Structure formats: structure tokens, C-alpha cells
Amino acid sequence: MSHSSSSGSSSKAFPLGAVLHTLELSHPKPDLWIIELLHGVENRLSRLFMSNAILPALQAIEEEWLENRGNGAVIITGNQSQDKFFCNGLVLEELQHDKQLTSVLDQLCRRLFTYPLPIICAMNGHTFAAGLVFALACDYRVMTSGKAWCCMNEVLFGVPLPATVAAILRAKLADASTLRKCSLEGHRFTAQECLACGMVDELADGGSSAVLQAATKIAVKVNMGAKAGVWGLIKEEIYRDVIDTIDEGRLVNLSPAKL
């Protein structure tokens, strides 16, 4: 699966040693890393994708950054060869027989909420359920202004929100009516609605590459936050409620009530 990447040092593919790559990591400038998610077009979050691709890629970036400890930012974007999806959530079939799958999502979110570099999510398409949680766990969000929705649709197919997910929504959507609309009504937020309610920070006109471009502009503005080495520590305290909820590991009964 080849696609254009910007000039600069060579890119790395994840999982390492795998035949089929689901993530490409590039380092186009000394202070910028780009994670392109390539798990199909929908980027469903499977256990393998999260533990063997996304988390190791984040680790590789941190280790590289630690060599110089200067300015730095990470962009996470969806499959750049299409313009329809960013991430559509967990692999539902997997969740049905792997009840621990949400714990892996928890650990991914914990990592994002304590990560030492600013993370910009370039939402280049539909962002549903765990995909929206993933985007909200990043520090900044830029979304296509086109026909793409953000939605927590669990209420519509009968799955309660795990405790962690509720904590993340509360942390990033402080307005009570937005929180209700998102978590309880399963509202499909258009890009414009996302901007208006603060769910995303900016919109970018155009397809995936335009969203990525906008994200690189944000990265330049915020990358000095990493330099003094306390970005992740400050995040951890602001979002203490999310971290504590993850660490508590309280399980919400995921089977719907018998009516």
C-alpha cells in the first residue's frame, strides 16, 4: 500500500516484521512525527492494531524525541488514500468474544493522556464511537469541513459506555448539553457542529491531505510545549479524573438490560 509521504527521513511500518502493515510512521522534520493509520479504510481498533502498531509507534517516537528533547509534536491521521473515514471504533466482532478489548483501549487512552508531546488528531473523515474517544484523547483536533460525522452511537445499538469513555467525554466536552447530546442521544455531529461545540478546534476545507496540512500548521504553533519536559505531567494532573478512572478498572456491565 504505497502513498505519497513528504520528503525527509525514511518512514517506518508497523507492526514490525509483519506482512501486512497497518500503520506508517514518518518523521518529516526534526520536530514533527506523523502516524498514518492504515488498518483498512475504516481503521477499526482491534487488539492487534492498538497493541502492536499504535502503541509501539508512539513509543518509537518518544524514544527518538528523548535523544534531543527539543520541540516536538505528533499528528495522528487516518488513511490518506481516501477521504471518507478517520476511525470507526472497535472491531465489534472482536469485542463480542474478547471482553478485555476495552482495557486495551483504556491503555491506549492512558498513554495519549500522559504523552510527553502535543498530539494533533487530523480527522480526515467519519469518527465513530471508540474512534471519537481516540480523537478526544488527543490534545488537538482538526477535522475536514466536508461530509463527515462524529458520533457516539453506542446508545443506538445497545451498548453502555465504559467508565473510561464517560470520563473522557466529561473531560473534553464540559458543556452539559453537548455531553448529553453526544453520549445519550447518539447525535451525529456534523463538522460544523463539532467546531461550534468545541469538540474539534478547527475545520479544514478539502480532503485528507488538506486536513493533514492544517494539522501541521497547528503542530508548529504548539510543538514548543514539549521542550521543558512536563507536557505529559501537566496533562496527567488536569485529566486526573480520566487517569484515576482508567486505573480503577471499574467494569460497566456491557450487556444491555433485559427488558
Next chain:
Amino acid sequence: MSFPLSLPAGQPLLTVTHPSESVWQLELHNGADSRLTRHLLQEAFLPALDAVESDWKRSLKAGGKGDAALVIVGNTKQDKFFSNGLDYENAIKQADFFPKVFNPWLARLLTFPMPTICAINGHAFAAGFLLSLMCDYRVLTAGRAWCCFNEVHFGAPLPPPFAQLIRVKLVDPQLVRKCALEGHRFVPQELLEAGVVERLVEGKSSEVLAAALELAESKASLAKTGVWGTIKEEIYREVLVAIAENRTVSRSAKL
């Protein structure tokens, strides 16, 4: 209780006055930029708060209305600074500074039993900005003053009570991010638009103080039923929980 009361006796760092029946005023004058040293917090600020509270109770007992409000202002003999926060180098050398001095002072002022109005008469950095957020209301000079949590720039983690106070007072996630994570230098207009301050005041420190005193008079009746502080304890509970937990955050060795 007789006012003016300058503390500590001998080498005063602040002065408390009682400009009207319902309003007390605390002026910091630890130099121009009123660093919040251990000495100032322990020997001046905490006793000053006790003095104000006990004077209010005395006037209640003597048949007064019970209206009360406290204005806190920086050094009014200059117009550049409100407070530049901690004497950071020394503060972090003392293992008991936050648990024994700073956090009790934070809790005391945050839950003080009468409306508190901060007259931000100049730059407010780090714990100086925090002090203004500990108060219930803020008026700010319209002039050249920045309010900023610059910890991210000089590499200090935010102590948990700082992070929780910023969260409960600023609330909006994007504003909290800008303030605590980006270490943004807010100019007065930005803070007015964000609703962090009630008013901008043209002129010198004396004008900012006058506006704060006016606001204080208008809020003082809220103290009289005696539950102002207790209500604050509940709505700002996360800050008190963070203080009680007493966790220290330190940079990891690898950094």
C-alpha cells in the same frame, strides 16, 4: 482588632485595612512583585485572613448586619505587578512547603467564608495567577499586564491542587488547555472575553482597587447567612481532594 494591621510586625509584607463597614482590604507589598514566600504565607497572609474573619465575627456579635467581603490587591505604589508567584527555587527545596504551608493557605483562601475579590493590578504569573483564581471574583487592569501559568515553559509540573483549581475555575476544556498546557500569556481583553474576570479597569492600581472595592460592596450581603465558605467547599471539592491526597508530581529521571 485595630486597622491598619501590617504583618509580620517589624518587617511588614502586607497590610490589612477596613475601608467600610462591610469590606476588608489586604494589600500585598512584598517588594513590587509580591512573591508568595513561605514567610509571607505563614507569618502574614494566614494570620491576616484569621484577623479579617475574627473581626467580621466580632461585628456580628456586636449586632452588625453580617455583610462581609475581602479585597486582595498587589502593591498599589506601583502599577506593573500583581504577584509573580512563588520564590520557586526555595519553595521546591523544602519538602514540607506544599503540604505544611502552601496547600493549607490555598484551602483557607479558596473556602474563605466571605466573598473574595482580587484586584489584579499588574502581571500575575504562576502562583500569582493562581492566587487570583482562588478568589471568587476578579477585576483586572486594562493596561499592559499578562496572566500566565508559565510552568510548562520553565519545566515545572503543575502540582495537583493547581491543576484542579484551574479546572474548576476555568472549566472550558479548550481554555484549560490554553492556560495550563500551553502556558499562554493572557492579555486583559482575552480574560474578559473568556469570563475569567468581571471587569477591566483603565488607570493605575488605585483605580483597579476602587473597582474591586465597589464590586466587594455589591457582594458583601452574601456572607451574612454564614454558608458561603461551606458551599465553596463542595463546589470546589476536587481541589480539596487533591490537597488531601498530597501526591507529589516530579519529572522522571529520564528527562
